Amino acid sequence: xxxxxxxxxxxxxxxxxxxxxxxxxxxxxxxxxxxxxxxxxxxxxxxxxxxxxxxxxxxxxxxxxxxxxxxxxxxxxxxxxxxxxxxxxxxxxxxxxxxxxxxxxxxxxxxxxxxxxxxxxxxxxxxxxxxxxxxxxxxxxxxxxxxxxxxxxxxxxxxxxxxxxxxxxxx
Amino acid sequence: xxxxxxxxxxxxxxxxxxxxxxxxxxxxxxxxxxxxxxxxxxxxxxxxxxxxxxxxxxxxxxxxxxxxxxxxxxxxxxxxxxxxxxxxxxxxxxxxxxxxxxxxxxxxxxxxxxxxxxxxxxxxxxxxxxxxxxxxxxxxxxxxxxxxxxxxxxxxxxxxxxxxxxxxxxxxxxxxxxxxxxxxxxxxxxxxxxxxxxxxxxxxxxxxxxxxxxxxxxxxxxxxxxxxxxxxxxxxxxxxxxxxxxxxxxxxxxxxxxxxxx
Numbered sequence: 172x173x174x175x176x177x178x179x180x181x182x183x184x185x186x187x188x189x190x191x192x193x194x195x196x197x198x199x200x201x202x203x204x205x206x207x208x209x210x211x212x213x214x215x216x217x218x219x220x221x222x223x224x225x226x227x228x229x230x231x232x233x234x235x236x237x238x239x240x241x242x243x244x245x246x247x248x249x250x251x252x253x254x255x256x257x258x259x260x261x262x263x264x265x266x267x268x269x270x271x272x273x274x275x276x277x278x279x280x281x282x283x284x285x286x287x288x289x290x291x292x293x294x295x296x297x298x299x300x301x302x303x304x305x306x307x308x309x310x311x312x313x314x315x316x317x318x319x320x321x322x323x324x325x326x327x328x329x330x331x332x333x334x335x336x337x338x339x340x341x342x
Numbered sequence: 343x344x345x346x347x348x349x350x351x352x353x354x355x356x357x358x359x360x361x362x363x364x365x366x367x368x369x370x371x372x373x374x375x376x377x378x379x380x381x382x383x384x385x386x387x388x389x390x391x392x393x394x395x396x397x398x399x400x401x402x403x404x405x406x407x408x409x410x411x412x413x414x415x416x417x418x419x420x421x422x423x424x425x426x427x428x429x430x431x432x433x434x435x436x437x438x439x440x441x442x443x444x445x446x447x448x449x450x451x452x453x454x455x456x457x458x459x460x461x462x463x464x465x466x467x468x469x470x471x472x473x474x475x476x477x478x479x480x481x482x483x484x485x486x487x488x489x490x491x492x493x494x495x496x497x498x499x500x501x502x503x504x505x506x507x508x509x510x511x512x513x514x515x516x517x518x519x520x521x522x523x524x525x526x527x528x529x530x531x532x533x534x535x536x537x538x539x540x541x542x543x544x545x546x547x548x549x550x551x552x553x554x555x556x557x558x559x560x561x562x563x564x565x566x567x568x569x570x571x572x573x574x575x576x577x578x579x580x581x582x583x584x585x586x587x588x589x590x591x592x593x594x595x596x597x598x599x600x601x602x603x604x
Contacts, residue, residue, distance in 0.1 A: 265448030266441065266583055303441070303462035 214320025214342040219256030219275055225341055226258060231330050232271055235260040247288045247325075249274060254281065255321070268296055268307045269328035273338060276321040285323040289316050292325060411567035414595060423594045423603065425451065431597040432456050436475040438468065439486035442528070442583060449586050451593060464490045466505040476516040482600050483513055483520055484563075488527035488547055489582055496540045503550035510558050522560040523600055524551050529566050534581030541582070563599045565592055 227233055238259040240251035251257060255275040262269040272289070276282035293316055300307040314327040315335040322342055326334045413421075423431060428451050437443055437457050444459035446452050455478070458471045465487040475483060487506065495502040510522060527544045535542045548564075555562040568591045569576045569584065576588045597603045 263586070264578055264583070265445045266578060266580070299461055 212318075212320060214322055216320075217342055219258055219273070222273060222338070222341055223258045226271070226273075226334070226338065229330070229334070229337070231328070232260050232334070235269055235271070236263040238272075243272075243274075246292055247272065247274070247285070248291075249285060249288060253277075254285070266304070266307075268300065268310050270325065271328070271331075271334055272325045274323045276323065279321060282318055282321045282323055286316075286318045289323055289325040293327075296327075407564075414565070414567035414591070417568070417591045417594065421594070422590045423597060424590075427603075428452065428590065428593050428597070431602040432593070434480060435482040435484065435600075435602070436478050436480040437484040437486065437596075438471055438475050439463065439525075440490050442489060443486045445583070445586075446589055446593070449589055451589055462490055463487070464494055465502065465509055466491075466494075468509060472509050472512055476513060479517070480520065482523065482602065483517070484523045484525065484596055484600075485509070486525035488544070488551075492527070492543055492547065493538065493540050495543075497543055497546075499543060499546040499550045502547055503554050506551065507554055507558065510554070510560065514558070521600065522558070523596065524555050524560050524562050525596070526551065526562065526564045526566060528582075528584065529570055531577055531581030537581075561599060563596060565595055568592060568595065 238246075238261050240257075242261065243249050243251055243257055243259055246261075249257075255277050257275070258271070258273040260271050274285050274289075276285050293311065293314055297308065297311050300311060310327055310329070310331070313331060314325070315331045316325050317323070317335075319339060319342060322338075324335065324338060326332075326338075328334070432452055433456070435456060437446065437452070437459070439457075439459045440463040441459070441461040443457060444461055447454055447457045447459070458474050458478075460471065463471065468487065485506075488502070491502045491505075506524075510524075513520070513522060526548045530541045530544055552562050554560070568588060574587060576584050578585055594603075
């Protein structure tokens with residue numbers, strides 16, 4: 172009887188199994204977490220032409236001014252030749268803040284830089300219009316700026332969040 | 343002897359006749375009453391002469407303004423400076439102002455080494471911009487304030503003009519020999535005025551600026567004709583700001599006013 176409750180191999184085995192189970196469980200959880208984390212920033216590899224074709228169905232976008240690579244450089248400090256394409260429409264009036272810009276980076280590191288440039292542009296716009304235009308500030312405060320995979324987007328306007336939804340559903 | 347006496351007599355007779363004739367002429371002139379009439383007539387003639395000159399000058403000025411306005415209204419691609427010419431013309435100058443001026447940079451005509459502007463800027467709040475302009479040591483200074491001041495000063499155009507004068511004095515003290523050009527406040531649409539009644543005072547503000555320019559030795563630049571009577575609607579939907587097509591014409595007009603055209 173004493174053998175069952177003493178320092179016998181049965182109790183020790185139970186303890187070892189329990190530790191193995193706990194460790195295994197934690198590792199599995201970690202793998203699941205990392206997988207979820209990685210896949211949440213994943214995006215389908217779709218060309219900018221396809222994205223443009225889809226987004227340009229929205230007349231609220233095509234009513235804006237189609238911007239050039241010079242404007243990409245001016246507003247986002249980004250050279251077209253350094254990235255994998257862009258889609259950029261902006262209100263023609265300097266007094267308006269409606270804008271949609273999607274850039275496709277060549278890799279994740281570049282995407283992070285593009286995101287920072289987009290955030291800087293938003294800060295700059297807020298700085299320009301602060302204390303001047305309440306309507307513009309409201310739109311800027313509601314702007315959608317983000318990154319998914321190698322894509323970076325800046326969307327400002329009454330339809331900013333519907334644009335964001337439409338774009339993210341593409342990728 | 344007799345011949346000599348006779349010759350003398352011959353000379354004396356005409357001389358005497360002339361003398362007598364002169365005396366007779368002088369004493370036969372009209373009296374003091376006629377002099378008075380003559381003086382009155384002379385005074386009237388002078389009055390008419392002066393009045394004619396003043397009126398003629400005014401007519402000439404009106405004619406010149408009318409010609410200038412026609413020229414502004416009829417500006418086309420052959421008379422408007424192109425992008426390169428604009429940059430060349432304004433190199434070394436400074437243009438100070440608010441959002442309307444800021445759009446010169448936004449539309450890419452000039453850069454911030456020439457344009458010192460900020461959205462919402464009023465003339466009294468432009469101390470920093472004035473200091474920046476002075477530090478650039480420009481050859482010509484153009485100022486374009488007023489759109490935001492209408493809602494600040496309202497009916498008190500004299501307050502606006504007084505603050506504008508302070509800023510001009512700062513520039514003149516720092517840059518004594520530099521010509522300063524003051525742009526008018528652009529006409530504002532009825533719709534914009536209906537929404538913001540204070541905007542209706544812009545004519546009084548412009549009158550104040552004209553007087554200020556005369557006082558301070560600056561040049562007033564009236565750009566109204568560019569927007570008024572234009573075949574194209576040059577206004578933004580807000581009725582205060584103007585679209586891109588306005589800017590080459592405005593810049594050309596400023597360059598013409600300052601003799602900066604190449």
